[in-house]
Amino acid sequence: MNTDMNLAPGPLDSRTIISFNRVSLAYKDQDALSEVSFNVTNGEFMCLTGPSGAGKSSILRLISMDAFPTGGQVRVRGMMSSKMNRRKIPQLRREIGFVFQDFRLLEDRSVEDNVAFAQLVVGVPHKRIAENVSRVLNNVGLWGKRHRLPHQLSGGEQQRVAIARAMVNSPKILLADEPTGNLDPRTAQDIINLLFRFNDAGTCVIFSTHDHEIVKSFGRRVIVLEDGRIVSDKQRQGIVDRSVNLADRMYRADLDAAASREEPAHA
Amino acid sequence: MLSRSQAGYLARESFAGFGRRKLTTGVTILIMGSSLLVLAVLTLATLNLSNLLETARSGIDLRVFLEDGIGREDAAELQPHLVAIPGVEQAVWISAEDALEEFRTTLGEDAAVLEMLDSNPLPASFHLTLTPEARNLTAVGAIRAEAARWPQVAEIIYNQDWIDVLERWTFRFQMVSLAVGLVVFLAAIFVISNTVKLTIASSARLIQIQKLVGATNAFIRTPFLCEGMIQGLLAGSLAMGLLAVGFWFLKENLEGLVPFTPAQMGGFVLLCMFLGLAGSWAAMRKYLTLQSETA
Structure with missing residues (x-):
């Protein structure tokens, strides 16, 4: 366990966009999170990591107020979980973009319609929808495939559609729950680079993964979770940065893993 | 919006x-x-x-037959009391002669049989029509009871049992x-x-x-x-x-x-x-x- 971890939330200032203060969450009798505290500042890129069941997805659900803490307080863009009027949740969600491992696209609608859908349901006028969809599809490099259906795209392309849909409403926060989980290393690198680009443009990105290779490539803040507790919250500096070819590192890690699995058989 | x-x-x-x-x-x-x-x-x-x-109910009416010998004046005295009974809309006087005439019309060609009678056997009566609210069994029962209290009244006929x-x-x-x-x-x-x-x-x-x-x-x-x-x-x-x-x-x-x-x-x-x-x-x-x- 890391001993120099910083578990106390920093002071709330005008740049704090998300704040967890001694937050606990239990599903029925099972604890998902125990007294978790951290702050996220506007425009930050943060990675949540840890094994499956460590509490990464629970933190993302709490941020989107899809779940409410059983103890402590979550504050997102000034809205406090304990005082949250449920009718205001849709307003909060319009400032948050979501990306998931399984893409969650509408299979019967084209790329363009999938992205436009996010604007349609919040009442953006048609003309502006067309402009925004064109802008964001160009950003993710899929304008040329806008008329295709999701099943006519590769996994990486489908994830880029999901990112375009998450970004079309210009959210302040982008939550990415294992967005590279279903992708090969090279495509995963592309997706992470895309997230970096949106972060460079000012969107706060919170990215969850259990893949150590991806975490190692981060020159950013990484929170490590285990059994619903934060065991490390550090700014990673100088280990690697995103100029390092993540795909190569992941490819090599895959080979090593395969080799170590095969070794006993040869022995 | x-x-x-x-x-x-x-x-x-x-x-x-x-x-x-x-x-x-x-x-x-x-x-x-x-x-x-x-x-x-x-x-x-x-x-x-x-x-x-x-x-059927709109046809509900009551015939209040009077005792023999009740003349027009006694009947005129009784009429306002009958109309005052709650649920009674109208009380129309039908003299013994009018009743016979009515019967004659009903008999049509067989009316000749009436010529055999020495005197008019039909009593005078009041024909009570009821307000729409009173056209039900309960109200009719109450009206009958109320009308029967008067000594001039001999019999009250409510001839539409099939409505019940x-x-x-x-x-x-x-x-x-x-x-x-x-x-x-x-x-x-x-x-x-x-x-x-x-x-x-x-x-x-x-x-x-x-x-x-x-x-x-x-x-x-x-x-x-x-x-x-x-x-x-x-x-x-x-x-x-x-x-x-x-x-x-x-x-x-x-x-x-x-x-x-x-x-x-x-x-x-x-x-x-x-x-x-x-x-x-x-x-x-x-x-x-x-x-x-x-x-």
Whole structure:
């Protein structure tokens, strides 16, 4: 366990966009999170990591107020979980973009319609929808495939559609729950680079993964979770940065893993 | 307030379920239309029975026969007391001579038999007509009791006992209709609710994404509620259509029966739309509750 971890939330200032203060969450009798505290500042890129069941997805659900803490307080863009009027949740969600491992696209609608859908349901006028969809599809490099259906795209392309849909409403926060989980290393690198680009443009990105290779490539803040507790919250500096070819590192890690699995058989 | 793009989306989505599940929706409308036809037939039968009863009741009157020897003056003294009885609209004096004349008219060609009589055997009487509220068994009983108190009164005849029987049967029929109607009503809500649940289940991803991107619950619900209402509208129209066709085929056998007025038909279809709405609401409410429980 890391001993120099910083578990106390920093002071709330005008740049704090998300704040967890001694937050606990239990599903029925099972604890998902125990007294978790951290702050996220506007425009930050943060990675949540840890094994499956460590509490990464629970933190993302709490941020989107899809779940409410059983103890402590979550504050997102000034809205406090304990005082949250449920009718205001849709307003909060319009400032948050979501990306998931399984893409969650509408299979019967084209790329363009999938992205436009996010604007349609919040009442953006048609003309502006067309402009925004064109802008964001160009950003993710899929304008040329806008008329295709999701099943006519590769996994990486489908994830880029999901990112375009998450970004079309210009959210302040982008939550990415294992967005590279279903992708090969090279495509995963592309997706992470895309997230970096949106972060460079000012969107706060919170990215969850259990893949150590991806975490190692981060020159950013990484929170490590285990059994619903934060065991490390550090700014990673100088280990690697995103100029390092993540795909190569992941490819090599895959080979090593395969080799170590095969070794006993040869022995 | 909805934007134009939202309104267009909701309108499209309200009909989308019909396109995606033609067979299920068709069967639902057929089942619901048949159930509602039963409801419509029962309603129509009840209405006709009520009409019949009302017509019969409007003919309810009482004949207050007076003692022999009561002359016009005594009768004139009694008249205001009879009119004062609650429920009595009018008390028309019928002298013994008028009664005989009336009887003569009734007998027609056989009236010659009256010539054999030495004197007029018919007593003088008052013909009481009743207010609409008093045209029922209870009120008639009270009026009879009240009128009988006067010494000039010899006998009171209420010669429409068959109305009592009709009234009892109408009441029984109305109760049975109400019970069957209630069952059909609940069954229709249940059928629509289940169809909308299918739509909801097949739209689970759509709903999930709508929630993620910040659609309000009201916005998410609207197309499903509209779908239920449209199903109700179609099923109600089907029931009314089948009823009209039935009337047309059986019009010779059903002479005298009163069909629904256009306003009643419109009201029935509106009721069916409400049923559809209620069914969808029940399905949606359960679904959204489930969502928040798992959230």
